[in-house]
Amino acid sequence: MVGLDPAEVASPFRALPLGSALPLAVIGGVLLALSFPSPGWWFLAYPAVACLLVAVMGQRSRRAAWLGYLAGAAFWIPAISWAGRYLGPVPWFALALLEAAYLALGSVAIALAYRWVVRVVPSTAGRVWGLPAVVAALWTGREWFSGSWPYGGFAWGRIGLSQSQGPFAHLAAYVGVLGLTFVVVYCVAVVVSLALVRPTVPGSGFHLSGRVAVAGLLVGAVLAVPAWPTAVDGTIRIESVQGNGPAGYFDGAQPGEVLAAQVAATDVAAKGVDLVVWPEASAEFDPRQQPVVASALDSVVRSVGAPIVAGAITQTPSGVLHNTSFVWTSQGWQSSYDKKRPVPFGEYVPDRWFFSKLAPSLIGLLQRDYTPGTKPNVLSVAGIEAGISICFDIVDDGLTTDMARGGAQVILAQTNNADFDGTDENLQQLEIARMRAIETGRSLVNISTVGASQVIDPSGRTIDRVPAYTATSMVTDVPLGTSTTPATLFSGSLTLLLSLGGLLVLLACAPWSRRRRQRIA
Template sequence: MFAALPLGQALPLSVIGGLLFALSFPSPGWWFLAYPAVACLLLAAMGQRARRAAWLGLLAGATFWLPAISWAGRYLGPVPWFALALLEAALFAVGTVAIALAYRWVARVVPSTAGRVWGLPAVVAALWTGREWFSGSWPYGGFAWGRVGLSQSQGPFTHLAAYVGVFGLSFVVVYCVAVVVSLGLVGGVRLPMRIATAGLLVSAVLAVPAWPTAVQGTVRVESVQGNGPAGYFDRAQPGDVLRSQVAATDVDARGVDLVVWPEAAAEYDPRREPVIAGALDAVVQSVGAPLVAGAVTQTSSGVLHNTSFVWGADGWQASYDKKRPVPFGEYVPDRWFYSKLAPSLIGLLQRDYTPGTKPNVLPVAGIRAGVMICFDVVDDGLTADLARGGAQVILAQTNNADFDGTDENLQQLEIARMRAVETGRSLVNISTVGASQVIDPDGHTIDRVPAYTATSMVTDVPLGTSTTPATVASGDVTLVLSLGGLLVLLACAPWRRGHR
């Protein structure tokens, strides 16, 4: 049995684990701290009763989430920041309870040393992965930030995302840490054997080769970071952001196949605004290449969309309307209810975007480009849709101006890096203000521009042709792991009160 630590030891471990986990994300982005962070959190939860585990998990979750997403309060103040952080901390607490019970219940059913070293950690890692999946799905589509796998964008396990996806990578990391923790606690194993076993496990995982991503040809992309007043509270006049983008576009660049602007860089629908259409025509004619830009569009019935569109020599050619608008950012769910709770905050959000239905892969410049609009990049389903839709390159258009001076843009960039590896596709991350980079299918940066600078970069971007295992099966793997961990936990539960 794995004995529970006294509160005087478990409580500081929860705090230390949460803080270390926060530091594993940008900034500073010290990915290696995720390992001791998970170890501390597992040790704190191990064997605890449900109520104490819940409080320890809530403390650990708050210690992690409050600093990790401090950018959420950049403009709207502490209320939305604290609300989101504490909600996620509560979900973290639920996961901690499940893990604490696993160390009590599963360990009782599997008393052998091998079972406790190899089998129990698999259940623990599956429960951790299931909690990440749930918090990324609920409520209102969830908040998929803060996963263990996303912290590893610069680490030695990054390449595994092409095999098992981000959720699968979370499982691998937590499993390895849980095995090492078990090796340190179980009896009957000599120290040299413990060290050798842990070393062999890590070596075996690191020995998995990078997925052989196949590329065929390149497309020359001019990515334009206008650095205009694109923030919600920048008090920009209509046309200011558009003019910034036009001014930053290098119309003398040679051999460009495709120009990419960020999210909402064209501001409004050029089919309704002749001035905007004229500006886009001038760019397309000067560069001699089609433009992929973003704008707020409105249907004849008044429905608003956050849209990415292709503009060519003949005007509007194709478009994608964002399928998963961000709750409390791009629309307010149950507005009648939240308006009563925080009328001044909800009143600031006047526009409600409607989810789109079009595919997120667009034909442009003779290729198929997958499009991600801002937080699309953290959505696993949309990522899979890109690869299955035949995207050869990913264009991640975003507007980070509302988070000026925070870590949000750096965290989003590292999520984009993981998506490039997961899909085996080059990814152009182009922001209104930064961080703007071009990332190859192996996760390496091949081009970048300084943040908060009006400029552009012209890059020969490799076109991907292979299909990674993650894009085919990662969703199924996540489902199997999540349900499997929960079912094993329930199967091992002492349903008769006398055996609890």
């Protein structure tokens, strides 16, 4: 009979009984949901990660998968409850349970790391400092993968995004949002190791006070990293208009109602405005094809004395639909950007032939399919370069760095949240936008049809806001960023390095772990 590996039996990362691990996993998922708006208690992300790590460590793969799945369900179902507001409970639960499956997959990898890596690197230092790096890299890789596949992924619910109001938020300028996930998970995993690991050499370990001191030094060292010095060169006065019109898919509005609401909410008497910004699809129709829309835009431009960046649904001569942001001046249409990340099952149905067979009535509600754009997401307007993000674009890491690398001095995040009226979706999206401002070192104007609309400076601080579900505008002197953050240059490569590095270390430890177990047997 093959004996048990003494290293596994004596491991400080032994598996908890199911009766303890299961509630711990569920508690971790619930705490993680609470770390996002609302209520947005960012500090709960730390015990949430700790609960999930302790629940799955040392578990066999099948049990780790189920624990991760239950934790994922406990997190995702409440965190994206707003998804049910648009198309009902079926898409909400389908998306939540799909994302829970990703967490299950990541939990298996982390459970294996706590079993395999600890055998190959049995030293106290390796267990306290090295093993947590592998665990954090695997967690980061899972977030990257789920945010990339399928159909472009769903990059919501990342640990780094929960920290927009926390003390680690400024680190996003160095390492990006996914890099911040790594930092948070690594710190938590080190603290967990300090609590569990006993020294391999008798008499050489820390007492409780020493362990607390080491944990405090680690956190202190991370907090001591200064905010990246963001340089600004002047300001631009922007009037951002929240029309509060009936912009929802099922609002039953008459053509032109949203446009009329935007015109009515625009303060044409505002002084010294350099640029007017309207939300996503706020002009409704292509002004090149609709004289009524062009006339309304001309009136605003003439009255305010400034160009406007607005949104509309446009169609090419071949019938291809785009969700478009465009620049309109006294000379009419100047330039445009077509949304590169239309929302799967929201703005288009991927593999419609297949999903129509599964849920014909549901898929039948979505009659239009928008095509991803190919144009650069930086537009020249009012003498500056403006990065353009249309709604779901803001979650895409690559589009964010494209804006900064493309010379954007400010980011205009145009969005329409009317389909999620009364939910937390707009608040969660706002905090994603806040992290993008920090990550790029750029001011960001988050302007929604219904709210939450805010202007955020490069440090993530709100410098202007208007109440949600109110027809109004804000006139703000917005700083123009010029510096380049490390995240803009390297965050994509860093994410790839961490994701592949964690996986390769795990796979490399597998044969060594088996050979050692066979020798002992």
